[in-house]
Every structure is written in C-alpha cells, then in structure tokens.
Amino acid sequence: MDTIVLAGGCFWGMEDLFRQQPGVADTEVGYTGGANDNPTYEQHPGHAEALAITYDPKQTDLSALLDYFFRIHDPTTVDRQGNDVGTSYRSAIFYASDEQLAAAKQAIEHNQQHWPRPIVTKLEKLAKFWPAETYHQDYLRKNPGGYTCHYERRW
Numbered sequence: 001m002d003t004i005v006l007a008g009g010c011f012w013g014m015e016d017l018f019r020q021q022p023g024v025a026d027t028e029v030g031y032t033g034g035a036n037d038n039p040t041y042e043q044h045p046g047h048a049e050a051l052a053i054t055y056d057p058k059q060t061d062l063s064a065l066l067d068y069f070f071r072i073h074d075p076t077t078v079d080r081q082g083n084d085v086g087t088s089y090r091s092a093i094f095y096a097s098d099e100q101l102a103a104a105k106q107a108i109e110h111n112q113q114h115w116p117r118p119i120v121t122k123l124e125k126l127a128k129f130w131p132a133e134t135y136h137q138d139y140l141r142k143n144p145g146g147y148t149c150h151y152e153r154r155w
Helices: 011-018 062-072 098-114
Strands: 002-008 024-032 048-055 091-095 122-125
Touching (some): 002 011, 011 048, 011 062, 062 098, 091 098, 098 122
Antiparallel strands (some): 002 048, 002 091, 024 048
C-alpha cells in the first residue's frame, strides 16, 4: 500500500469522492503544512485541511489519483474552494518522496489543459499529517446532506 496526502478545500468532500475510486483502500481527513503541533479544527494556523489516501498500487497508480484530484476541485483559485476561503482551503500536494514530487509536477502540467487559468496548486514537502477529530472522519456518510463544494468535472 502507498499513501498520498492532498489538500483541495474542505476535506469532507474530497474524502467522500476519493473513497469511491478504484484501488483506494482507506481515507483519513486531517491537517498538515501548518505551524502548530496537535492541530484541531478550531486551532490549525497555516495547516491545510487535507486527505491522506491509502491506495493499492496494483489497482491504481499515483498518476490516476492526481488526475482525479484535479477533476474534483478548482486548482486555479488561491486559498479558496467554493465558499471556503483561507489557507486551510488551499490546493496542495504534500509529497513524501522525490517520486511523488515528480508525479505531482507531471500531473500539474498534464491537467493544465483542462483549466482556462493557471493551476496554482502548491507542492509542499509532507512533514507530519495530523488526523482530524473523529466527528470529521467520514463526515458526509454520517451527514449525507452536509456541505461540499466538490464534484467531478467531465472532460
């Protein structure tokens, strides 16, 4: 199993869509890329709301997951997705290896063709991923009418 950490706005919507993708074995919402240890929903300065995706590389690959990432959020807005504004909602790929960094750069280049404005997704070295509170995990399964700004774009 391999893991990639992505941020593209509110973590609820990303989790709900990614968990349905072939080869995805597990998802966990949390925080990364910020200033404090043990961040919480109320206190996570500089952290992005992020999603750790554990996947089986025999069933899918990082390239397919990154292409999907660029289909379900708007990577051309700085620190914003839908009504959510701030660094918590930035578009970012948190890479854990040189291979993930290279795949991320390639995915940005490949997916730019689908967007009329430049992709502004940040590439950030993954330091520590902090799982979010239990009530955030599987939030849209627990609250099917809950808020999300994520959807699949067709191209």
